Every structure is written in C-alpha cells, then in structure tokens.
Amino acid sequence: MLQIRARVNLAVTKIYKIRPDALPLRAELSLAGVHCLLLTNSAELLSSVSRWFSAIRYPYPSGQPVAMEVLVDSSISRAPSAKAHFRGLRHLVFASFGAEEVFSFDLLRRRVIGAVSPATASDSSFWNTQLLPIMVGVMGTTVGVVPLHSACLDRDGRGLLIAGLSGAGKSTLSVALAQRGFSLVSDDWTYVSKDKERDELIASGLSVPVKLLPDASEHFSELKAFTPKVSLNGELAFEVDAAKVFRSHVKCISRPHWLMFLERDPRPGCDFIPYSTTDARAFYERSAELLPEELPEAAANRSEIIRTVTSRKCFRVRSGESPQKTAEAIDRFCNGA
Amino acid sequence: MPFHDHTPYNHPLDVLRRFMPSPLKALVEFEKDLILVETNDLSFLLPLGRSDSQSSTAASPAFHWKLLRDADASGKLAEAAVLMAGTLLVVNMGPACLAGVDMERKELLAFIGGEVDPQEYQKFVFPVLRGLTQFAMGKESTIGIPFPNELLCGNTRNA
Numbered sequence: 497m498l499q500i501r502a503r504v505n506l507a508v509t510k511i512y513k514i515r516p517d518a519l520p521l522r523a524e525l526s527l528a529g530v531h532c533l534l535l536t537n538s539a540e541l542l543s544s545v546s547r548w549f550s551a552i553r554y555p556y557p558s559g560q561p562v563a564m565e566v567l568v569d570s571s572i573s574r575a576p577s578a579k580a581h582f583r584g585l586r587h588l589v590f591a592s593f594g595a596e597e598v599f600s601f602d603l604l605r606r607r608v609i610g611a612v613s614p615a616t617a618s619d620s621s622f623w624n625t626q627l628l629p630i631m632v633g634v635m636g637t638t639v640g641v642v643p644l645h646s647a648c649l650d651r652d653g654r655g656l657l658i659a660g661l662s663g664a665g666k667s668t669l670s671v672a673l674a675q676r677g678f679s680l681v682s683d684d685w686t687y688v689s690k691d692k693e694r695d696e697l698i699a700s701g702l703s704v705p706v707k708l709l710p711d712a713s714e715h716f717s718e719l720k721a722f723t724p725k726v727s728l729n730g731e732l733a734f735e736v737d738a739a740k741v742f743r744s745h746v747k748c749i750s751r752p753h754w755l756m757f758l759e760r761d762p763r764p765g766c767d768f769i770p771y772s773t774t775d776a777r778a779f780y781e782r783s784a785e786l787l788p789e790e791l792p793e794a795a796a797n798r799s800e801i802i803r804t805v806t807s808r809k810c811f812r813v814r815s816g817e818s819p820q821k822t823a824e825a826i827d828r829f830c831n832g833a
Numbered sequence: 834m835p836f837h838d839h840t841p842y843n844h845p846l847d848v849l850r851r852f853m854p855s856p857l858k859a860l861v862e863f864e865k866d867l868i869l870v871e872t873n874d875l876s877f878l879l880p881l882g883r884s885d886s887q888s889s890t891a892a893s894p895a896f897h898w899k900l901l902r903d904a905d906a907s908g909k910l911a912e913a914a915v916l917m918a919g920t921l922l923v924v925n926m927g928p929a930c931l932a933g934v935d936m937e938r939k940e941l942l943a944f945i946g947g948e949v950d951p952q953e954y955q956k957f958v959f960p961v962l963r964g965l966t967q968f969a970m971g972k973e974s975t976i977g978i979p980f981p982n983e984l985l986c987g988n989t990r991n992a
Binding site: 509510511512513514565567572581582583584585586587588589590592594595596597598600602607609610611783784785786788 | 844846847848849850851852899901903906911912913914915916917918919921923925926927928931932933935940942943944961
C-alpha cells in the first residue's frame with residue numbers, strides 16, 4: 497500500500513493503492529447466496545463481519561465469487577454524521593461515506609474495492625446493516641442473486657413473499673405474521689436465487705433490523721420504548737431487531753411457495769383475489785432497478801428468476817384491517833391453501 | 834443558453850442516476866489524442882481544446898469521458914482521495930465530485946455536484962480528471978495530478 501500526498505490550495509490529495517500483497521487477511525463470506533471473498537489488512541474488519549463467515553448453507557447460484565478488497569488506513573478519518581452517497585454510471589457504482597471513505601462496485605468484474613478508517617473497520621453495525629446489504633443489492637444480480645422488493649416469511653419450509661408498493665405495510669404485516677408463528681426471513685428486500693442442483697428457488701434474507709414507519713407504534717406496544725431515527729434512505733423509521741424486540745423467530749432462507757401483493761383498502765375486511773402470473777411478473781419487472789446495457793446477462797437472469805417466482809400461487813390481498821387482523825386472515829388462508 | 838439544467842433528476846427505478854440524460858457530445862483534443870466527452874453541462878467542455886473537424890471524423894477516440902452535472906449532490910468540494918486497484922481508479926471529493934476511471938475500457942465516469950461552479954471545476958476538478966486520464970492512457974507512469982509545488986510522499990500506514 498502506498499500513500500502519496502500532494503498539497504494544493506484546496507486541500508490535500510491522498511492516493512491509496514491497493515495491491516494484493518497489502519491485504520494479507522482473507523475470509524469467505526456467505527451473504528444471501530452471494531459468495532464473497534474478502535481481502536483486507538484489518539483483523540478488526542474481519543471480526544466485524546464474522547457472522548457471515550462462510551458456513552456454506554446452500555449451493556451458490558454462481559461459482560464465481562464477488563471479490564471485495566478493503567484497505568483500512570489510519571490516515572483516513574471517519575465523518576461521524578456523513579450521509580451515504582451513491583451514484584452509478586455504466587458498470588461502476590460508487591458509494592462515499594464522507595469525504596474520505598469510498599467504495600467502488602465493478603459489476604462487470606464482480607469486484608468491490610474500498611478504503612476506510614480503523615473506526616469504520618471496527619463498526620460491525622456499519623458492515624452488517626449498511627455496506628454488506630448494499631453490496632448484495634448492487635452485485636447480487638451479476639452472480640444470479642436477484643433482489644426483490646418483498647418481505648419473506650416462512651412456515652414449515654414454505655415461503656410467503658409479500659410484495660406491495662412502498663407504504664403498503666409489508667413490514668408491519670411481516671412483524672404481525674411473525675407474532676403468529678411465521679419465521680421472519682426478511683421484511684423489505686428478499687434475495688432470490690436458483691438452486692440449480694435441486695432446480696428450486698431459494699429466498700434469502702440478511703437478518704438486518706426490521707424497519708417500521710413511526711405509525712407502527714399504534715399497532716405494536718413494544719415500539720413505545722424506541723425512538724424513530726433517520727434511516728439510510730432518509731425515511732424516519734424504527735429500526736429494531738425483530739428477534740429481540742418482538743421475540744420473532746428469524747430464518748435465513750426459505751423456498752417461495754405463495755406470493756401475495758398487499759394493497760391497502762379503506763373498506764373493512766380482507767380479501768384474497770387470484771393474481772395472474774402475467775400481472776405479477778409485470779409488477780416485479782416494473783419495479784426492478786434499471787440495469788446498464790453492459791449487463792445483458794444479469795438482466796436476462798433477473799427476468800428468468802422473476803418469471804419463476806411469479807409462477808407460484810399469486811394473490812392480491814386487499815385489506816382495510818390492522819396488521820394483526822390481516823395476519824390472522826393470511827394465516828388462515830395459508831393453512832387452508 | 835444556460836450552461837446546464839439544474840432540474841433535479843428523479844427516476845424511481847434509477848436511484849443511482851445511471852440514466853441521467855447527457856445530451857451533449859463532443860470530440861475534443863487531449864494531449865494530442867482525441868477523447869469523446871458526453872455530458873449534460875457545456876461548462877465541462879470549456880477547459881478542453883476543440884478538435885479539428887477533419888481529424889475528428891477520421892480518428893476514433895482514445896478515451897471516453899462521461900461527466901454528469903448532478904444537481905442533487907450538494908456540498909462543496911472536499912480534498913481528493915484517490916483509490917487505485919488494478920485497472921480501476923476512484924476519486925472521492927465528497928458528494929460534490931465522485932469519479933472513476935476504468936483503464937481497461939478507457940472510460941472516465943464522473944458526477945459533479947450542483948455547487949461546483951465552472952471556475953472551481955477548472956481549477957480543482959479538471960486537473961484531477963486530466964491527471965487520471967494521462968495515467969490511464971500510459972502517458973505518465975504515476976498519477977501525475979499536476980498540482981503546484983510540493984509532493985510529499987511515502988507514508989505507509991496500515992491499520
């Protein structure tokens with residue numbers, strides 16, 4: 497690693513060069529089906545991400561890992577209140593956290609590079625709730641792991657994916673379902689991949705905190721002890737550990753079985769209306785992030801995963817009821833389906 | 834004609850702003866080579882020399898710059914931190930300037946915030962982009978960011 501400083505009127509310019517021999521520590525991480533080979537020079541960083549050390553839970557959809565090279569340098573300062581800033585052009589995505597900490601995600605070469613301060617290296621919350629979920633979201637599609645904006649619950653190995661527009665109430669419903677005995681896989685983003693050996697879909701979560709909007713405290717008294725905070729996307733929300741706060745059972749993976757599209761309805765009651773595969777597919781395709789033309793294979797893989805997911809039993813759930821009553825109706829429906 | 838449009842870009846499926854329009858295209862001379870610049874801000878073209886129209890049509894560009902004025906990125910320029918790894922160079926000057934160079938593909942991609950005026954761009958951002966491009970094109974063996982005076986070197990400090 498070489499650091500050069502050039503002094504100018506504006507400020508100092510720092511140049512950090514990452515060479516493989518400057519990053520002697522290595523670990524294999526398993527993140528929602530993404531196989532990540534992490535190289536760094538910081539034992540503290542390895543400790544921060546140790547919960548993801550590869551305990552190969554299921555086959556990776558792609559034999560190719562994402563290479564992640566993170567240089568930790570004591571000359572880098574952490575900006576404590578800096579907001580994450582993301583931009584992307586073509587195959588490159590940039591993420592900066594303040595003026596000194598930066599990551600680049602190369603979607604063509606499946607490679608992530610970054611430089612951070614020792615304070616950030618030691619901050620397990622940063623890695624587990626921000627950077628690594630971002631990495632899976634940005635890189636996943638390139639290795640066959642497709643992020644779907646859906647919650648995922650599991651009952652007896654059968655997965656229930658809950659889609660819906662932002663604000664439809666996916667997270668509050670997920671918590672209410674978890675309180676009725678469903679296992680919580682994800683409340684917001686579910687990562688879907690194909691287990692090629694068994695020709696089955698796998699839905700994975702990242703065990704990140706559930707994010708509930710402030711009005712969720714009307715439905716869950718457990719939240720009264722917490723204060724909403726500004727989350728990564730700028731929304732004011734509670735971010736809590738569902739296992740601790742709601743005593744929910746949390747699982748890492750499930751197999752998609754039902755697919756429900758949640759809609760709020762001003763009228764009381766909760767209806768289940770069959771939803772066509774075509775409409776379900778169109779919903780996911782319409783809400784998927786635009787991908788650059790440099791990644792035609794990733795776009796095709798994503799469409800194939802969406803096509804397979806939406807071939808499951810799909811329903812529109814129109815509910816004018818509380819999350820608890822809606823969860824009760826879904827529980828009954830799943831038991832009978 | 835205004836140099837650029839300050840209208841915020843807001844596409845719900847493009848939160849990374851990959852598809853922000855860049856309608857201006859110019860083939861310009863750069864250190865005796867031609868580079869193709871694609872941008873949404875005319876002022877980014879000012880420090881670059883114009884190419885001769887005949888040679889432009891005959892030669893293909895040696896490098897491609899895509900420079901986007903990012904009205905939503907607020908804040909002033911911060912000190913530049915350059916990260917090099919393999920064939921990739923990344924520059925972070927805070928949200929006001931975030932750029933990357935893919936040396937293999939001969940591409941420079943950059944977002945420049947709304948508060949960076951044309952003078953600041955010419956004085957602080959353009960020299961960085963030029964230095965990175967010279968390095969990427971093999972014209973310099975080190976990143977020769979042409980800042981005046983001193984170049985303090987060497988400190989190796991691992992975590």
